[in-house]
Amino acid sequence: MTSPLNTTVCPRCxxxxxxxxxxxxxxxxxxxxVCDTCFYTYRSTEEAAATEPAAYPEEWKVDPADIPGMIAMPPVPQRRA
Ligand SMILES: [Zn+2]
Structure with a gap:
């Protein structure tokens, strides 16, 4: 038996x-x-690792305090000669 989806707390932050x-x-x-804090999006039919805070991988968690300092996009590297 699966527990009901937690739809009030973001799995990532x-x-x-x-x-x-x-x-x-x-x-x-x-x-x-969608989470309005970290912009994580997920569908209700995805596995628990994508939808449940307790099952979401710890190494992929985001600390909301770190978000303002994050870059929006990875920088594009210099063109090779
Ligand atoms: Zn979030």
Whole structure:
């Protein structure tokens, strides 16, 4: 038996800023959520490692305090000669 999906706490940053982003075209098949703190998105039908804070891999967690200092995109390396 699986536990109900935790849809109030973000699996990645563990802040309670998760909201519904969109739902499946066929009603009731899946719901997509987005975290307004770290912008992590996930679908309700994904495995627990992607949807549950307790099962989300520790090495991929994000500390909300680190977010303001993060770069938006990786820098593009210099062109090779
Ligand atoms: Zn988050």
């Amino acid at each position: 563990e802040v309670s800023t998760v909201r519904v982003l969109t739902t499946s075209p066929l009603p009731g098949v899946w719901t997509m959520y």
